[in-house]
Amino acid sequence: MKDKKVPSPEEIKKKEEITDIEAVAEEPDEAAVTKPRGKAKKRSVPSAHVHIKATFNNTIVSVTDNKGNVLTFSSAGACGFRGSKKGTAYAAQVAGEKAMATAQQNNGVKRVDVFVKGTGLGREAAIRALHGADITVESITDVTGLRHGGCRPKKARRG
Numbered sequence: 001m002k003d004k005k006v007p008s009p010e011e012i013k014k015k016e017e018i019t020d021i022e023a024v025a026e027e028p029d030e031a032a033v034t035k036p037r038g039k040a041k042k043r044s045v046p047s048a049h050v051h052i053k054a055t056f057n058n059t060i061v062s063v064t065d066n067k068g069n070v071l072t073f074s075s076a077g078a079c080g081f082r083g084s085k086k087g088t089a090y091a092a093q094v095a096g097e098k099a100m101a102t103a104q105q106n107n108g109v110k111r112v113d114v115f116v117k118g119t120g121l122g123r124e125a126a127i128r129a130l131h132g133a134d135i136t137v138e139s140i141t142d143v144t145g146l147r148h149g150g151c152r153p154k155k156a157r158r159g
Contacts, residue, residue: 045071045107047138052096052116052126059092059122063103063112071107074099076122092122096129104133111136117143 007015045065053060062073076091079098085091103109112135116123130137 042106043071045103045109047111048103048107048109048113050100050112050114050130052092052114052118052123054092054116054118054120054122054126056087056120058086059095059120059126061092061096061099061126063099063107063109071109072099072102074102087121089121089125092120093125093129095122096126097133100130100133100135104135109135111138113138114140115143116140117145119144 043065047066048071049064049066049068051062051064053062058076060073060075063071065071074095076086076088076095079091079094081088081091081094100109112130114127114130114137116127127137127140
């Protein structure tokens with residue numbers, strides 16, 4: 001049997017000092033530590049863009065400033081609708097009202113340009129919701145993508 005060497009108290013102190021020094025060395029310096037930021041400043045954006053994406057399964061309403069930075073957004077799914085109810089006109093109306101109410105409250109949006117994309121049921125309903133929220137709609141633009149022949153088809157089967 002081999003006898004294990006028991007460390008003396010002096011050796012134990014030296015090991016503790018070494019580990020303390022290593023722990024201090026691993027701490028990041030004050031300049032490298034990022035400080036927690038406060039709340040984001042609320043910007044006043046009187047004129048904005050509203051992007052409405054209406055698909056058959058959902059409707060997404062995004063409110064952006066004129067540069068394209070998103071101020072707020074909402075969707076039928078975020079408003080509590082599930083399954084096939086997300087694709088309805090009523091769900092799109094609720095999503096549009098919620099997005100505009102948040103934009104008015106947080107950013108003071110008064111005038112909007114509307115960009116509609118997609119062929120879902122929520123196209124007109126979301127625009128009507130904007131009219132009902134005391135928002136001046138300056139323009140409505142349809143930006144739905146158009147097919148132009150599409151991709152090359154698969155080769156014909158032989159046989």
